[in-house]
Amino acid sequence: MKAFLSHSSADKKSYVGIVASRLSEEDIVYDEMSFESGEETMNEIIRGLDESTVFCLFISDESLKSPWVREEIDGASIRLANGSLKYIYPVVIDRSVTHDDPRIPQWLKENYNLRLVTRPVIAARRIQQKLRQASWAKHPKLKERERAFVGRNKNIESFERRFDDYSQPKPVLSVVVGPPSIGRRTLISNALRKLALNGPDKDFPVLPLDRHASIEDFILRLLDLGASDASYAELNLAERPIDEKVAITVGLLKDLAKLKERVVVLDEGCLVTYERKLAPWFEAIVSHTDLVGKPLLFVASRWAPNPNSVRQLSRVVFSCTLGELDPSERRRLFARLLEIEEIVLSTEDFETFAALLNGFPDEVFFAIDLLARLGVRGAIDHSNEIVEFNGEKASMLLRPFQDNEAVLNVIRLLAQSEVFSVDFLCQIFKEEQLVNIIADLVSEHVCELIGAEGEFLRLVDSVRDYVKRNDLSLIPELRAAVNSAVERDIQHGNWNEYDSSRVAFLVKNALASGESLEPRFMIPSHILRTIKELYYDRGKLRRAVDLADILLAKERNLDPQLVQDVRYYLCLVLARLRDTRVLEEAQRIHGDEHDFILGYYYRLVGRQRDAIERLSRVASGAFVGVRAKRELVEVLLQMEQYDDARELARKNYEENRTNQFHIHAYFRALVLGSSPERYLTVLEALCSELEDVRSDRSRQMAMIGRALIAARCKHDQRSLDLIDDAIASFPRIIYPVLAKFDIGLSFRNEAAMQDALTRLERLASDGVNLSTKTLAVLRAYLAAVRGDLATAHSRAAEVARHFTDEARTRFLEKLEAFASGAVVNRGGAR
Structure with a gap:
């Protein structure tokens, strides 16, 4: 596929030649590269137009005067009409030319965007994108679908x-x-x-x-x-x-x-x-x-x-x-899309599907795609997916690609930033493979092309949130390719050639890895996104603190809302570090975020009563409510109030069944409470749901879950083997080791408990974040199992003063029961 560059020779040096130099010679028809010496110019123009898929017209005062350019425009019009030419791309390169210039053909004015593009590097990017679009027009009716509009x-x-x-x-x-x-x-x-x-x-x-x-x-x-x-x-x-x-x-x-x-x-x-x-x-x-x-x-x-x-x-x-589509509007949209896709339904089948639709347009699109992919009978067999679509939108959209690693790799990378230029993605993936993948993802409404000419790609919100929330990280090979491309671009260093999405991604990766950049290459949101990513990755937290301090030193030049966001994530980082500075910084944050930050910090340092008080205040808050409820579950689990935790965890899970953290919290509330065998079927289903997420963290959660089911529901000593497998798979993660202590405690296996405690102490000394109060609780239980109640009470005194009266009493009673050798109904050590 080629682009014909129609221009005046007067614009060659200042603009069009620069565009041509940035495009592959094989991709363009441009007189200096394409026209053969000695051939008649008109013949060469005709041959070039016949070879081209995209006709790019550089509009200037000089080109509008040129008889050759007028000939080329007329030739392009004829070929567009007969279908041999796919795209017309006019670019205004002269500020003196207005949209109503009478020299511009009327059909161009009426049907095409006449946009001023003063920088050749941007024009070159867009021409390259037009060529890609010509090759990935996989869904011939996509434009019709996008413009379907009723009511x-x-x-x-x-x-x-x-x-x-x-x-x-x-x-x-x-x-x-x-x-x-x-x-x-x-x-x-x-x-x-x-x-x-x-x-x-x-x-x-x-x-x-x-x-x-x-x-x-x-x-x-x-x-x-x-x-x-x-x-x-x-x-x-x-x-x-x-x-x-x-x-x-x-x-x-x-x-x-x-x-x-x-x-x-x-x-x-x-x-x-x-x-x-x-x-x-x-x-x-x-x-x-x-x-x-x-x-x-x-x-x-x-x-x-x-x-x-x-x-x-x-x-x-x-x-x-804009509200939801009313019943009449959704039926009309469904009928319109059936017509576009040339799908014929009987009246009975139409009513069957129409009755399943709710008020969101993308649910109607999903139903149409299901019909196109599976046929009428197959779609009816899977009609439950339409009903479940709004609650599990992301997983439904991703389902057609769940076993396609090439597509999933593109999705995982797209989730790493708000938007990517297709140009940058072509540095990471093979272009011929990428264009087909993009065609599929756009057709299935997993992502969308945006920008001036569709040169940027973004995941739809539900899918991006799902991928980020469930930590579907890049595989090592893809991470290496990304790092290589980032390093290459930073070394090249011609920042004025890069689009905003590319700059944002380069800066974020450079800052996260500790590289220094000139201040003029960074804007505040680049630093904020880096801080946020470092927080969620749980690594280099001190680097995140340093970056926040750099940004806050320029507070007077910044948007106040951005300053609040920076301070909010700084506080989250400080809380995770158990740094008391968080108490000072939190005073500069107002509203629900203030109480959430304090509640989160109190939970991490073992001040459960204070955590419950703060988190309960904001559990229904618009911005932090969902996370506050999740943190409340964690506090209740720490305090072994399993009945209370179970009910709240169940509600959180039912509101978002695809969130791995809500799945896991609900699992723990069930498996650590009394008589967990009553919930065996639910527990096994939750483990399967974690495995279906396919992130490293969900795999870790599922492995721990399988071991806990074996220990708590089946009383099987082989659960220790299962948890050792999890520890071997995730050697730098504390949670499998904490689970081993819990399992060892349930069997009064001192060797397993001591091994887990030793591992945790080693991880803590290596810099892994682990509360000293958690270690104190574990040491108290180990002392009690060994029959040393005095030491157990001494260890417990370090943390129990922050418990509620009920939790403190229950904790001390269990220590005494373990020390006496009595049967203890206990589910976990945290």
């Missing part, structure tokens, strides 16, 4: 009322609110077309901003569009105050407004925060006088702006909330 009449009408209100300027910002997959972007796209703000077949740039992004990320995403001459490294954003960054952003948006560009932003809490307010810097941008009346930004937001917070911005901000 939403009230929402469209609200757009029309606001935009047709001549008493007010058109809003700079339009926010469509709703959860992911509800159809926010589809509504925006159709509203833009209905309002004649976008052509019927034109696309618009889609920019992602996650919870930890800030104004610097927004600027870099805008630079990716290529309409500005400014470059990432030259701006040195980390050193600029907020007001300067606001001015830079306004300037970039003004440039886009001149081009009549509309920008869609996928916002996960950056622009509209979870507190339902516009970020202060974003409010300053959209209310800037230079942007009034310019309908530029269309934001798909998870959070609805609080009416009180945006009342004074009503002239520049419009907002509407």
Whole structure:
């Protein structure tokens, strides 16, 4: 497949030659490389057009004057009509050329995005992406499916009322609110077309901003569009105050407004925060006088702006909330997609499937894909998957690929960052294999292409969260390939050639490994994401503290919300380190996060009563509630209040059955409580669910679980062999060793208990995080089993003062029972 580069010779040196030099000679038709000496120029043009899949037109004042370029445009139009040419890609490279220039053919104006791209390196990337897209158009009806739209009449009408209100300027910002997959972007796209703000077949740039992004990320995403001459490294954003960054952003948006560009932003809490307010810097941008009346930004937001917070911005901000599809709308969407896919159902079968559908569009798409893949009878046999889809969306979407390691490797890498450029992915994977994988993943709604021309790839939110939450880490070979690509790019060091996603990934990996970079190559969110990753990886925690301190030293130049996020993760790291500095830093954090941080720290250092008090306060909180409930389960398990832990763990598990931590917590609450054999069937099913997750951590949990079932439910001494297998598989992890102590205690096996304690002491001395209070509890139990009650009581005194009265009494009674040799109903040592 080739791209024909149509241009004026006057633009060769300054622009088109640079583009050509960055593309493979085999991929382009470009006069200096492709036209044979001595041949008639027109014949060469015809031959080049006949060989090409993509016609790239570089629009400038000079090219619009050129008769040769006009001939090439006419030739491209003919070949597009007969199907031999697949794509037209016009690029405006001259700021003096406007969209309404009469020299631009009308069919180009009406059907294609005429975007200014001032930097040749960006144009080259997009041409390469167009060639890839031509080869991965695996789902011929994907575009039709994406544009399938029914209902939403009230929402469209609200757009029309606001935009047709001549008493007010058109809003700079339009926010469509709703959860992911509800159809926010589809509504925006159709509203833009209905309002004649976008052509019927034109696309618009889609920019992602996650919870930890800030104004610097927004600027870099805008630079990716290529309409500005400014470059990432030259701006040195980390050193600029907020007001300067606001001015830079306004300037970039003004440039886009001149081009009549509309920008869609996928916002996960950056622009509209979870507190339902516009970020202060974003409010300053959209209310800037230079942007009034310019309908530029269309934001798909998870959070609805609080009416009180945006009342004074009503002239520049419009907002509407998108609910679930009503029964009529979901039936109509289902019928529309059946027609697109040419699937014929009987009336009875249509009603069978329609009755299973709830209010989310992606559930309808899933049902269609199930029918396409399995046929009507097969889909009916698997109709339970449609019912379960909303609760287990990610695992359902991944199911077709569960045994395909090549695809899973791509998914695992995509989960390592918010977004990746396809260009960077081609450095890691073989391009010919990657394009087919991307085609499959996009067709199955596992990931989506975004950016100005689909040059970036991101996992859908549910899949990315699933992969990250369940710690589906990169296999060693893939990790080595990624490290090699990162090292190569950093050594190359031409940062102005890299897109924002590539910069973010390079900086994060460099910082995590301890490399030093010039400050101008970093922005605050890069450092924040590195801190977060170091925390979840449980390694190099002191490095995370150092990075947080570097960032907080520049606090006055940063977005206040980002500062809070940095301090929040700093506190999590300090808590895991059992560093008392967390008590001081937590005072600078407000709201639910303040209580959660303290509760988490108290749980880790053994202050159970204080942990329960703090965590209970925020168990229903919007941002930390889910994690607070999980931590409460851990506290209750530590205190051996298994009945209370079991009920809370069950609720957590039922709310999210694919979360390995909730599965494991529920398992422990059942297996460590009284009469665990009553729950044998459930326990074995939970172990199977952990094995199905297929992460290293879930495999570790499952191995421990199998050993505990053998010990607690079957009273089988071979459980010690099973737990030794787990220890051998995960030699640097404390949890299999703690489980060995529990199993040894249940059999009063002093040798097993002593071996486990010795291993734990060795791991603690090697720097593995392990509470001294946990070791004190284990030493107390070992002393009791040996009949030394005085030592057991002495050890217990170190930790029992932090227990509730009930837990302390139960702990001391069990020590006495073990010391006396009585039968003890006890499930665990922690």
